[in-house]
Amino acid sequence: MSTALSITKDFGLTTALVSKFPKKDIIGEILPPNAKMEVSHILNWDTFLKSCCQVSPGVKVCWGSETSHSVDYIFNANGFGWHIDRSSFEELLFNKLLNNNIDLYVTFGNPKVRRSSNGEFHSHVLGELGGSHVLGSKVIVNASGRGNFLSQYFGVQSRLDNLVAFSLKVKTDKTPEDVRLWIEAVKNGWFYSAILPEKQSLFVFLTDRDLVDGNPSDIFWRHLDSSTITNERLRSLCLVEQNGVIGVHAACTSHRLRSWEAGCIAVGDAIYTSDPLQGLGITRAMRQARLNSKAVYNYVNGDVNSINEIWEANKIEFQEYLKSYHVYYSRERRWTEYPFWHRRHSSVLRYDI
Numbered sequence: 001m002s003t004a005l006s007i008t009k010d011f012g013l014t015t016a017l018v019s020k021f022p023k024k025d026i027i028g029e030i031l032p033p034n035a036k037m038e039v040s041h042i043l044n045w046d047t048f049l050k051s052c053c054q055v056s057p058g059v060k061v062c063w064g065s066e067t068s069h070s071v072d073y074i075f076n077a078n079g080f081g082w083h084i085d086r087s088s089f090e091e092l093l094f095n096k097l098l099n100n101n102i103d104l105y106v107t108f109g110n111p112k113v114r115r116s117s118n119g120e121f122h123s124h125v126l127g128e129l130g131g132s133h134v135l136g137s138k139v140i141v142n143a144s145g146r147g148n149f150l151s152q153y154f155g156v157q158s159r160l161d162n163l164v165a166f167s168l169k170v171k172t173d174k175t176p177e178d179v180r181l182w183i184e185a186v187k188n189g190w191f192y193s194a195i196l197p198e199k200q201s202l203f204v205f206l207t208d209r210d211l212v213d214g215n216p217s218d219i220f221w222r223h224l225d226s227s228t229i230t231n232e233r234l235r236s237l238c239l240v241e242q243n244g245v246i247g248v249h250a251a252c253t254s255h256r257l258r259s260w261e262a263g264c265i266a267v268g269d270a271i272y273t274s275d276p277l278q279g280l281g282i283t284r285a286m287r288q289a290r291l292n293s294k295a296v297y298n299y300v301n302g303d304v305n306s307i308n309e310i311w312e313a314n315k316i317e318f319q320e321y322l323k324s325y326h327v328y329y330s331r332e333r334r335w336t337e338y339p340f341w342h343r344r345h346s347s348v349l350r351y352d353i
Contacts, residue, residue: 001093002289003141003267005042008100010290011297016103016135018111018125025247026086027167029194029202030056030181030279033078038286043096052088054179054197056081062184062229064331070180083181083194084282105133110149113140119263138263139296143289145269146250157254161343163275164209165251166220169202170234171241176201181279184230185332186223188212188340191230192276203234206251206276208340216246251276253325255318263299265307267292272318277328288314 004017031039031053039048057080058072073080097104111123123135142150146157179195189207196202205223212219224231255272268285291310298306329344336345 001090001097001143002042002286003143003293004102005093005096005100006289006293007141007296008102009042010293013297013300014103016105016137017097018105018107018123018135020107026090027165027202027204027247027249028086028276028281029083029196030276031082031084031282032279033073033076033081035082035283035286036078038283038290041290042286043092048092051092052197053082053084054175054195056083056179056181056195059181059183060178060229061182063190064185064333066228068184068229081181083179083196085197085200088197105135110144111135113150115263121263138300140264141292141296142264142266142270143268143285146254146273149270150264150266155256157256157273160253160255161275162208162210163206163251163253165204165206165247165249165276166216167202167204167247167249168220169196169200169247170237170239172199172201173238173240175199176233176237182229182233183277184227185334186226187335187338188223188226190277191224191227193230193233199240201234201237203230204276208343211339216248217244220246262304262307265292265296265310271314272321274321275325275328278321278324284317 001017001019004015007013008015036045039045057074058070060068060070062068105125107125109126111125113121113123115121119138121137121140123137123140125133125135140150144150176195182191182193184191188211189205191203191205193201193203203224205220207223212223214222224234250273253273253275256266256270267288269281271288274281274284291313295306295310326344329341332341333345335341
């Protein structure tokens with residue numbers, strides 16, 4: 001959605017968005033201070049602040065030691081960070097699309113795409129409520145996230161680990177005094193917890209899928225008991241609503257062999273997915289949407305190298321991400337004999353093109 005908004009807003013190109021109905025069970029709530037530029041590029045900043053975010057003054061971290069420490073944003077030039085209600089944020093983007101005269105097609109399944117001899121793409125869209133459409137375009141932007149949509153152009157996503165997230169969202173009687181993001185390493189993975197708007201809180205446990213068995217609820221609560229500050233935080237809340245459903249979400253690092261083909265470009269998680277530990281997924285997707293929109297405009301106007309330049313930049317960005325991945329995980333040395341941590345200390349993730 002960010003790419004469609006940027007293409008239309010910045011360059012006035014005629015844009016159609018093919019999408020399934022927005023998901024309600026979505027995680028990915030963290031916006032660091034430098035996200036302000038990207039959010040305000042596509043949304044009205046005041047509307048964003050009023051509708052779907054909770055200010056976060058920093059991070060409380062228990063990682064590499066039993067003693068927690070703080071990373072405060074008070075000295076950050078961009079100010080505070082934010083925790084968003086992801087479903088509300090997606091709805092805000094969705095409504096922005098409708099107000100910008102972007103043609104929207106809600107589909108059942110992925111569209112079938114073929115390319116004609118003149119280079120134009122034809123997308124056959126099967127509507128969610130019946131009926132079908134054939135859309136012609138000079139460029140296709142793949143913003144479908146994880147998975148292998150359009151693999152004939154971009155290749156199949158390769159997973160570099162097996163990380164999975166188990167999430168619990170609760171509603172409390174009031175917003176806690178400490179609204180920072182909390183991160184805590186445990187023997188078989190790690191937790192993060194975030195205070196969200198509307199007196200909501202989210203608790204997420206991350207581990208490798210093959211290291212746990214049983215139903216998601218048992219997995220989450222069993223490992224919560226092995227935590228310290230996360231367990232204390234959840235137990236200290238006065239809950240007024242908890243449906244007890246534990247969400248399960250793919251959280252692995254993955255990448256495609258390529259993110260562009262003549263007339264095709266991938267953005268966000270369709271290029272590569274990153275570990276939630278860095279909390280940069282949403283910001284990265286919005287930044288790529290802004291930069292890729294310019295590449296699309298240049299391509300439509302005859303600059304065939306513009307998309308290739310973006311791809312080269314994406315390769316460098318992913319390589320830098322892998323370096324930081326190893327730096328973060330290498331700081332936790334208390335449980336090196338446990339499989340989750342042993343894998344991250346002994347393996348070397350590589351990105352070979």
